[in-house]
Amino acid sequence: MVVPFFRDPDTEVLFGQDGTRAETDIPFAEDVALVEEELGLEFAEPLAEASEHWFGLDSSEFRQSGLVDHARIASGRRLYEANCQGCHGADGDGGGAAARFLSPRPRNFRKGVFKFTSTATFEKPLRSDLLRVITTGLAGSAMPSFFLIPEEHRLDLVEYVRYMSMRGEFETLMLDVTYDEEEFADATEMAEIVRERWLPSELRALLPTTPETPDDDASVARGRELFLEDALTSCAKCHGATGKGDGPSATGFEDDWGYDIVPRDFTGGVFRAGESAEDLWRSIATGINGTPMGQFSGSIGSDQIWDLVHFVQSLTVEAK
Ligand code: HEC
Numbered sequence: 001m002v003v004p005f006f007r008d009p010d011t012e013v014l015f016g017q018d019g020t021r022a023e024t025d026i027p028f029a030e031d032v033a034l035v036e037e038e039l040g041l042e043f044a045e046p047l048a049e050a051s052e053h054w055f056g057l058d059s060s061e062f063r064q065s066g067l068v069d070h071a072r073i074a075s076g077r078r079l080y081e082a083n084c085q086g087c088h089g090a091d092g093d094g095g096g097a098a099a100r101f102l103s104p105r106p107r108n109f110r111k112g113v114f115k116f117t118s119t120a121t122f123e124k125p126l127r128s129d130l131l132r133v134i135t136t137g138l139a140g141s142a143m144p145s146f147f148l149i150p151e152e153h154r155l156d157l158v159e160y161v162r163y164m165s166m167r168g169e170f171e172t173l174m175l176d177v178t179y180d181e182e183e184f185a186d187a188t189e190m191a192e193i194v195r196e197r198w199l200p201s202e203l204r205a206l207l208p209t210t211p212e213t214p215d216d217d218a219s220v221a222r223g224r225e226l227f228l229e230d231a232l233t234s235c236a237k238c239h240g241a242t243g244k245g246d247g248p249s250a251t252g253f254e255d256d257w258g259y260d261i262v263p264r265d266f267t268g269g270v271f272r273a274g275e276s277a278e279d280l281w282r283s284i285a286t287g288i289n290g291t292p293m294g295q296f297s298g299s300i301g302s303d304q305i306w307d308l309v310h311f312v313q314s315l316t317v318e319a320k
């Protein structure tokens, strides 16, 4: 039988027979069917069992892990079905009915990757990060603000998103490792990997260690110099010297979900994760997971990040 797609083992991207990229939003069930067909092993059923055992809502194993607050799940699910599912899909795979009309696409939570976090790059979001996104929405995208839902219930939504994300991440990891090793992956080991990544006690926000520098011409000038400094920040390589998102390396990027992505144009003044100095400090310091923009905290100082914030803000103000 002809296999319609093959998966590049390095990038995990699916390609069609003619070498072109396959649709990136292939439902997980189809991926599972492909693995069964290609490897000739039973995968769907043992995966469902393992997933239920380690991350099922009725599983005592999952309950004891303390990874989600089970008391919030039922309400979270109800609210999710009413407010989010049309975009993010029933199981959080980003494949809701409205999804294909939107750019950027609604997030697929099942990769366990979140963009707008206060934690170090590649780390999971804090509950407060998810709460912030749900409360304020993401400017310049279809993600609405849900501040009208009382905070108690927004916290229920946070918990349900975490649950879908962990479970999806486990299933995706099982699929990838099974595919690579050509035998059913060790579920205990994979569950442990995912649990450790989400362990709340391991996660900390990266916060400014210096007070905001005065927002004056001197700070903007220092920020500009840093922005243009290829060896240190290479901001301009992506965002362009004048912040229009048109730097020499601006094209050809793809995000972790397989969609094209371009560096932000600052002159419009629309910042998805917020436009306040604190918001911008967080975006620059921690980077944006799943995109080519990495973390800068560590390679440059807290006060230098404040200067960059002022420079970025000055580009917006000048454009108005
Ligand atoms: C009209 C479509 C739409 C609806 C409805 C919607 N979202 Fe989103 N959501 C999006 C889009 C689009 C993005 C991705 C934006 C991006 O990639 O920058 C997103 C991203 C997110 C993220 C990821 C944030 C991050 O840091 O990566 C979370 C969490 C989220 N939405 C939660 C929710 C919840 C919870 C609801 C319901 C209460 C909801 N969304 C309803 C469109 C929607």
Ligand code: HEC
Pocket: 115, 227, 233, 234, 235, 236, 237, 238, 239, 253, 261, 262, 263, 264, 270, 271, 272, 273, 274, 280, 283, 284, 288, 291, 292, 293, 294, 296, 308, 312
């Ligand atoms: C490798 C390319 C690359 C480099 C280098 C880079 N960025 Fe970005 N940056 C991006 C991309 C891509 C996005 C858009 C992410 C998205 O759409 O979610 C982005 C988004 C942003 C945002 C917008 C956040 C928001 O809320 O919308 C800010 C601010 C930003 N970058 C600042 C900087 C600064 C300052 C530097 C240097 C210290 C820098 N970037 C370096 C690629 C880069």
